[in-house]
Amino acid sequence: MGDQRNSPSGAPEQAGLRGRTAELAAIRTALEQTRAGMGGALVISGEPGIGKSALLDGATKYADGMRVLRTAGVQPERDLGYATMYRLLRPLLGGIADLPSAQADALDRVFGRPGAGPTPDRFLIALATLTLLSDAAQAQPLLCLIDDAHWADQPSLDALSFASRRLRAEPIALFFATRLPEGRPGPLAGLPELPLTGLDAASARRLLREHTGGSLPASDEELLLRTAAGNPLALRELPASVPPGGPTGEPLPLVDRLQEAFLAQLLPLSGPARELLLLAAVDGSGWLHILRRATATHLDAPVDLDSALDELRGLLSVSSLTVEFRHPLVRSAVFHSASVDRRRAAHLALAAALEHEPAERDRRAWHLGRATDDPDETVAAELERAADRQTHRGGPAAAAAALARAAQLTPPGPDRARRLVAAATASWYGGDAARAEERLALAERIDTRTPDTATRITMLRALIELRTGDAANSLRLLRPVVRQASGQDPTTAVEVLKLFLEASYHAGDANAWGDVAEAIEGMPLLGEHPDLVLLRVIQAGVRVRTGAPAALAESDLGLIEQWTDPEGLCWGAAACWYLGDKRRYRRLYRKALERAHSVGAIGTVTWVLVHVVRDEMTTGRVHTAAGFAEDGKRHAAETGQPNLACWFDSALAVLAALAGRGEQARDLADQVLQVAVRRNLVAAAVQARQALGLVALAEGHGEQALGHLLDTPDHLLHPAFVLGNVPDAVEAAHRMGRLELVAKPVGRFVRWAEATGSPELRALAARCQALTGTEEPEPAFRRALELHPVDEQPVDRARTQLLYGEYLRRARRRGDARRLLRAALESFEQLGMDVWADRARDELRATGETPTSPTRDTLTTLTPQELRIARAAAEGATNREIATQLFVSPRTIDYHLRKIFQKTGITSRVELILLTLPRAEQR
Known part of the structure; x- marks a missing residue:
């Protein structure tokens, strides 16, 4: 390594890296851990010239036995999607063919390779990147170096940072060198950082x-x-x-x-050398043949490229194919010292040089966009076409900058607003909320907007509010648009109504159902187009909610089951839930989840997981539901949906309460309420209060429980709130002897249960009627147990058995009570609901029976994520398939399986199947 000095930490000081002993020690430690299979990321940050690139050079000296991949962000390519990632992964592209087909197709599309298919989700691209790196690391540990990351394109940084957060079980290190952030947190935020300051x-x-x-x-x-x-x-x-x-x-x-x-250093250079230097600074690609073509034919005074390159050896690094600047500040100095007219001329020369390069149409459009500063519809249209290609190839983030520049160059008129809204939308779906807000604000200030553009502005503003702001504001923005929905085309009407219904759920606004009913009843809904079918699906759900008779035609149900779009499947599932068709509901949401995973649509996965968590909770798989909720919370954070993350936290609070972890449930519920009340997230708030009520109920504090469970304004009549809280509130009121407090909510609940015809809801209604005395208790309890599907709601069935057993014990029918209490105890133990099991044991003792010691399911030793992996493996999924479901690498799944085997004492997947079989049969 040349001149070295030993430091107290044991890391030698490399020549050219004076005063960086501690930093080199940190890098060497990170690489040692990577070679041991525990990889990760490191962000080396600091001002220009502080030594970031030199530390990356230093890292290669410690990379013994590792394969090193290296690239750098290039300022002129900052708006070209996946340019940085392509340069980094170019040596690995041969491995794309070995990826799962959806991942391989995604990378083929974003890198412009042959192939067709739908626009890849940005998270599918990120997952494919992780899998490609993981596969390559099987042969040799990897060190990936990304210099000047502040100039890398956003899609590349998103994908690489996604991979960086999933390297715990991988022999892969990703080191980023970047300037200090300038106010806007980037995708690298939160990764381990090594800040550089001046030398001592x-x-x-x-x-x-x-x-x-x-x-x-x-x-x-x-x-x-x-x-x-x-x-x-x-x-x-x-x-x-x-x-x-x-x-x-x-x-x-x-x-x-x-x-x-x-x-x-530029002063002594000849004019041709300066022209070449400016072309290289403006170009960004570094391809020598493009520079040769531009200098030979497209400048006013053609330049002898080879002679100019000889002059520039000290400023440029030249190979047979490419040229690179010795330091980014050289490029910056050259670029900013040139006049605006000279830079435009360089852009125009490069655009002309790319005219006959079909693979470089987007780069040519980008140069044309910077070769003019006046409104030019021809150039704007070319940029919009480039954005469309980038959308289909690399997703919305890749297209946002081209659309924004197209809007800038659009002559005054409605097209400028339309393109700004498209740019804002692409920015939002590409994960850049700040730029989405900026571009949306510009569009809102333009007077010459068409009605369609105005609708799009309102919908995007409402979506941003729903995901990150105030749910009530989202509803307020959407309500006028919903009232106009009957006059819109089916596709726009579906988008508006879906967004409005989602906002109504989170905001808990019962009046929203009436608005949707009024809008949808006036629409022509005949036809088999998916949007028309989905409108009929929404119509059926709304009719049930408003108390009108409703059913979906079997032909519509058949069409829904043939769909492959995960979002449509999810809405079909939701309608079936409202209609009381739980089996079809479960089948559709599982298909939606499978499809969303297969295409990497993590945003849709997050939404589907709301249904999954709710269903797993009601069917008693508390531990598994917690795993899905943790996934949903993580995905919501990654996709910029903090409000949905709040909902998952509220679900985790309920699950902690059901599992008997009272302190954890209280902490989570309190955290949720601090956010939910401020943002009008009523669904999350009600669920958090349900958690608090369940804790109080399990601990025997009926008054506290009732206070939490009824602490919901009277107008909040969303079915999910009724389903979640009324039966619990009735039990609390029964324990207090204050049944008059729940008379009105019980009436609503019973009417809704009868309207749906759902056995599960009717069972809960019968239990409520037994406890409130609105019917004879014993016949009502018996009807409840007859209606409870054994394999659908084990938690509610066990609680009904417990309550019925308590009633019989108080009636001094101890023998009959014991049978019910034993069954309840067995269920609570199997479900891992320790507090409820203790209550059943106490009741059994009160009948004169001494219950057996509690049993512990081996699976309860696993974390929620480990349990999900164990179940998936037991059902026959491969490591790659499980990795796709969890958005991690196959090697990470292997790591977790080893931990599962160690915790459970098993040695094979066959034993894993036997271990999980009893729970799997509950499905």
Whole structure:
């Protein structure tokens, strides 16, 4: 490694990296862990010239036995989707063919390789990137270095940061070098960071003297040391190029001083060399043949490329195919020192050079967009076409910048607003909420908007509110649009109504159902187009909710079951839930989840998981439901949906309460309420209060329980709230002897249960009637047990058995009570509901029976995620298939399976099947 010095930490100091002993030690430790199979990411941050690139160079010296991939973000390519990732992964592209087909197709599309198919979801692309890296690392540990990450394109950074968060069980290290963030948190936020500051005084002085030979007068040396402030690049470049104190003696920002230093090196260059240097700075691709074509035929004064390159050997690194700048600040100095007219001429020359390159149509459009500054519909239309291609190839994030530039170049009129809204929408779905807000605000200020554009503005504004802001505001924005839905085309009407219904659920606004009913009843709904079928699905659900008779035609149900679109399947499932068709509901949401996983639609996965968690909760799989809820919470955070993450936290609070973890349930519920009340997230708030009520109920505090369960405004009549809280509130009121407090909610619940015809809801209604005395208790309890599907609602069935057993014990029918209480106890133990099991044991003791010691299911030793993996493996899924479901790598699944085998004491998947079989049969 050349000149080295040993440090107390054991890491040698490399030549050219004076004063970076601690940083090199951190890098060496990270690489040692990576070689041991525990990879991760490291973000090396600091100002320009501070030594980030040098530390990446230093990392390669410690990468013994590792395969090193390296690239850098390039400022002119910042708006070209997946450009940085393509350069990094180019040596691995041969492995794409071995990926799961959906992942392989996604990478083929974003890298412009042959193939057709739907627009890949950005998270499918990210998962494919992770799998590609993981597969490559099986042969040799990987070190991936991404320099100048602040200039990398957003889609590349999104995909690589996604992979970076999933390397715990991988021999892969991703090191990013980036400038300090400027106010806007980027995709690298939250990753382990290694911030660089200036060198210490001794190291800075030593470095300065190495580069000057110690020839500077002491006063000049001190001035340079103060000016450089420990910046290594400044210590090397300033002595030869900038007089101490600057040309006028006025202080300058360090980056400006460095750019002046590089500009001084340009003064002796010939005119042709300067033209070539500007073309290279504007180009970004670095391809020599493009520069050759541009310099030979498209400039006013053709340039002899080879002669110009000879002049530029000190500023450019030249190979047989490419040219690169020695330092990014050289590129920046060249670019910003040129006049606007010269830069436009360079862009125009490069666009002309790419005219006959079919694979470079998007780059050509990008250059055309920067070659003009005046409104130009021809160029704007070319940029919009490029954005459309990028959308279909790489998703919305890749298209957002092209659409924004197209809007800037659009002559005044409605098309400018339309393109701005398209840019805002692409930014939002691409994960850049801040730019979406900026572009949407610009569109809102344009007067010449068409009605369709105005609708799109309102819908996007409402969507952003629903995901990140106030759910009630989302409803307020959408209500006027819903009232106009009957006059819209079916596709737009479906979008509006779905968004409105989702907002009504989270905001808990019962009046929303009436608005939807009024809008949808006036629509012509005949036909088999999926949008028309979905409108009929929504209509049926709304009719049930408003108490009108409703059913879906068997032909419509058959059409829904043939769908492959995960979002449509999810809405079909929701309608079946409202209609009381639980089996079809379950079948449809499972298909929706499978399809969403297969196409990597993590945003849709997150929404489907709401149904999954709710269903797993009602069917008693508390531990599994917690695993799905944790997944949903993580996905919601990754997709920029904090409000949905709040809902999953509320579900986790309920699950903790059901499992008897009272303190955890209280903590989660309190956290949820702090957010939910402020943002009008009524669904999450009601669920959090349900958790608090369940804890109080399980602990025997009926008054507290009733306070939490009835702490919901009277107008909140969403079925999910009724289903969640009324039966629990009735039990609490029964324990208190205050049944008059629940008379009105019970009436609503019973009417809804009868309207749906659902056995599960009718069973709960019968239990409520038994407890409130609105019917004879014993016949009502018996009817409830007859209606409870054995394999559908084990939690509710066991609670009914417990309550019925308590009633019989108080009636001194101890023998009859014991039979019910034993069954309840067995169910609670199998479900891992310890607090409820204790209550059943206490009741059994009160009958004179001594219950057996509690049993513990081996599966309860597993974390929720481990349990999900165990079940999937037992059902025959391969590691790759499970990895796709959880958005991790196959190696991570292997890591978790080893832990599962260790915890449970088994050694094979056959034993895993036997271990999980009893629970699997409950399905």
